[in-house]
Amino acid sequence: MGDTAVPCGLPSVPIVPTGRSRKEFQLGRPRTFATEDASHEGHSQGLDQAALAPMRAALLRWYTKHTRPLPWRNDPDPYRILLSEVLLQQTRVEQARKYYANFLERFPTLDALAQADEEEVLAAWAGAGYYARARRLHALARKLPGGALPASYSELLQLPGLGPYTAAAVASIAFGEAVAAVDGNVRRVLCRLLGWADATQRKLREAAQALLEESSPGTWNQAMMELGALVCTTRRASCPSCPWGSWCKSFGNPTSVPRPRPRRARAARGAALVLMGRGGVVMERRGGPSLGGLWGVPYEEGEQALHVLLARFSLEDAAFLGQVRHAFTHKRLTIDVYAARVDQAGMDPSTLAVSRLDEKILALARERAVEDVNAGQSGRGSTEAGSAD
Numbered sequence: 001m002g003d004t005a006v007p008c009g010l011p012s013v014p015i016v017p018t019g020r021s022r023k024e025f026q027l028g029r030p031r032t033f034a035t036e037d038a039s040h041e042g043h044s045q046g047l048d049q050a051a052l053a054p055m056r057a058a059l060l061r062w063y064t065k066h067t068r069p070l071p072w073r074n075d076p077d078p079y080r081i082l083l084s085e086v087l088l089q090q091t092r093v094e095q096a097r098k099y100y101a102n103f104l105e106r107f108p109t110l111d112a113l114a115q116a117d118e119e120e121v122l123a124a125w126a127g128a129g130y131y132a133r134a135r136r137l138h139a140l141a142r143k144l145p146g147g148a149l150p151a152s153y154s155e156l157l158q159l160p161g162l163g164p165y166t167a168a169a170v171a172s173i174a175f176g177e178a179v180a181a182v183d184g185n186v187r188r189v190l191c192r193l194l195g196w197a198d199a200t201q202r203k204l205r206e207a208a209q210a211l212l213e214e215s216s217p218g219t220w221n222q223a224m225m226e227l228g229a230l231v232c233t234t235r236r237a238s239c240p241s242c243p244w245g246s247w248c249k250s251f252g253n254p255t256s257v258p259r260p261r262p263r264r265a266r267a268a269r270g271a272a273l274v275l276m277g278r279g280g281v282v283m284e285r286r287g288g289p290s291l292g293g294l295w296g297v298p299y300e301e302g303e304q305a306l307h308v309l310l311a312r313f314s315l316e317d318a319a320f321l322g323q324v325r326h327a328f329t330h331k332r333l334t335i336d337v338y339a340a341r342v343d344q345a346g347m348d349p350s351t352l353a354v355s356r357l358d359e360k361i362l363a364l365a366r367e368r369a370v371e372d373v374n375a376g377q378s379g380r381g382s383t384e385a386g387s388a389d
């Protein structure tokens, strides 16, 4: 993809390879230009094209030296790159390594993933959280004949569940397409570099695209993300060791931008019912984007949660076992856990894909049951909660 000069001196590169035109924008000028006079009026807030080459070289030099040896690096398999990107959307790198290895062991190819049933896929994803990601990946695999991902950004973007970031990451890293990927790390680096308190996704993608090193877009995108992950971090940016220190508008004052996005996590209360049936625990399929498809014990949220649960199973009462806390990105849950016996079949939870939240609830029930058995053996009698296991 060739560069075309535009008035601000930056290369004109389409955001997507469709020839769509884009607005011009200006990069932050090097701090070393700060005393120059207004004869640079057109560039007073910008960086002329001459700075792009040294900036690109500086970042790539830094990346070569500091890149972390992550298992998905240096592996051009598109499926593996897609898997790593999907995992990293909501999971920290250290945890993602473990889930990445486990998932690939079970499903080494897209085709193997397509052949699996959803239960197996969710079980392999267990613990990584945000199970909607696993369901979307599985649905995607089933939609791709021959188990091959399309090789262009525009085609990848048409696939269900793939947004601009993931499509750009796969297109650039797996297929070498010159398209910039903008995730949270890249947003933070760009906003600080350019002194933007905030920016639309379109504006960020335009900036990222103009900076892109087109001869190695996959390496470049990973270098940008790595800079945000290791140096230009949210709270402790290390400007003196940053390869872009000489050009950055936020050097020495990194946390002033970008403006933090409002936190959406809200506190919520709920109740869970561990019901012991004739052959195990009563389990239900969960719905919703976070846990949908997984198995869990009956659960409700809200003021009347326990009453709703008791009414659903025609119960008068249940024994209180204790509280479990669990955090999602959007919600911090405090759950009162109760137990009772019912005349239903029940299931063995260890044979099911159970969410981390329900693992905590079931662990609490087991813990209480063991305590009650011990109390009974020592002559202290048992409690109702002990009957839950």
Ligand code: SF4
Pocket (backbone or CB within 6 Å): 189, 192, 193, 231, 232, 233, 237, 238, 239, 240, 242, 243, 244, 245, 248, 249, 250, 251, 252, 253, 254
């Ligand atoms: S100089 Fe500081 S604020 Fe600017 S990109 Fe580097 S680490 Fe971030």
